[in-house]
Amino acid sequence: MRIDLHTHSDRSDGTDSPAELVRRAGDQRIDVLALTDHDTTEGWQEATEAAERSGVVLVRGIEVSARFAGSAVHLLAYLPDPTHPELVAELDRVLDGRNGRLPAIVTKLRGLGLDIEADDVRRVAGQATALGRPHVADALVAKGVVVDRDDAFSRYLGPRGPAYVDRYAADLPTMIRTVAAAGGVSVIAHPWASRHDHEALDEAGLAALQDAGLAGIEVDHQDHSPEVRTVLRGIAGNLGLVATGSSDYHGSGKVDHELACNTTAADQLDRLLELAADARARSGRDAPTVVGRP
Numbered sequence: 551m552r553i554d555l556h557t558h559s560d561r562s563d564g565t566d567s568p569a570e571l572v573r574r575a576g577d578q579r580i581d582v583l584a585l586t587d588h589d590t591t592e593g594w595q596e597a598t599e600a601a602e603r604s605g606v607v608l609v610r611g612i613e614v615s616a617r618f619a620g621s622a623v624h625l626l627a628y629l630p631d632p633t634h635p636e637l638v639a640e641l642d643r644v645l646d647g648r649n650g651r652l653p654a655i656v657t658k659l660r661g662l663g664l665d666i667e668a669d670d671v672r673r674v675a676g677q678a679t680a681l682g683r684p685h686v687a688d689a690l691v692a693k694g695v696v697v698d699r700d701d702a703f704s705r706y707l708g709p710r711g712p713a714y715v716d717r718y719a720a721d722l723p724t725m726i727r728t729v730a731a732a733g734g735v736s737v738i739a740h741p742w743a744s745r746h747d748h749e750a751l752d753e754a755g756l757a758a759l760q761d762a763g764l765a766g767i768e769v770d771h772q773d774h775s776p777e778v779r780t781v782l783r784g785i786a787g788n789l790g791l792v793a794t795g796s797s798d799y800h801g802s803g804k805v806d807h808e809l810a811c812n813t814t815a816a817d818q819l820d821r822l823l824e825l826a827a828d829a830r831a832r833s834g835r836d837a838p839t840v841v842g843r844p
């Protein structure tokens with residue numbers, strides 16, 4: 551079984567449409583795929599229809615921008631009811647913050663002497679619901695200011711860059727509880743990625759989040775070295791957290807994140823889906839289930 555639980559379409563900052571993404575997964579003999587665009591469920595419907603046609607098992611998810619102990623954390627929320635009022639309100643707040651940040655970033659870039667406008671960013675963003683820094687980076691690439699997204703982040707847009715603008719993010723423990731209330735399960739994405747401060751996500755911190763309802767952590771991810779993966783797998787084992795692995799595929803929007811470059815073990819997916827079924831039953835919500843049979 552090839553299981554990839556973290557991918558992006560062009561509804562956030564990927565480059566494939568949701569249908570193209572599912573089709574590509576089928577072509578590459580991927581059995582189970584999760585679509586996890588940033589802060590939006592916009593791609594779910596199209597991906598669902600494509601999965602029903604292709605036979606790829608689809609897990610519908612969201613990668614929520616959250617904050618914990620002052621640092622940015624990405625939370626993978628799988629199978630929540632997308633109409634749950636608190637979840638909708640919180641995602642709207644995050645999206646407003648993301649879109650509202652764009653003019654501020656553009657102003658800073660112009661202040662640095664770069665010839666860029668918000669429309670340049672909107673043009674490269676295409677179908678995206680969530681306009682983000684990757685789209686600003688794409689606009690800078692299109693103008694020949696930087697060579698690629700990584701270059702744009704290290705020179706201008708990253709947390710230590712001169713054009714960085716902070717924005718709203720959901721409180722992590724609150725969001726984990728909200729996802730549970732919406733009948734879904736939570737997994738922390740790339741918890742120890744070096745570009746995020748992650749001191750608070752040590753074993754004690756993760757245990758506290760587990761008390762709030764955290765189901766798992768993404769262990770196998772390109773942002774984790776072999777050593778980090780070993781330590782995180784140990785922590786997951788100690789705490790009884792599900793350990794996942796995934797590509798964080800963005801199409802041509804991110805190099806070295808090919809589909810299924812990291813995968814989740816079948817027994818870990820089974821546990822995650824059992825926890826999702828429990829959460830769904832407890833919530834009383836009409837939360838989605840997996841499309842197709844794993």
Ligand SMILES: [Zn+2]
Binds near residue numbers: 739
């Ligand atoms: Zn992420």
Ligand SMILES: [Zn+2]
Binds near residue numbers: 557558798
């Ligand atoms: Zn991601």
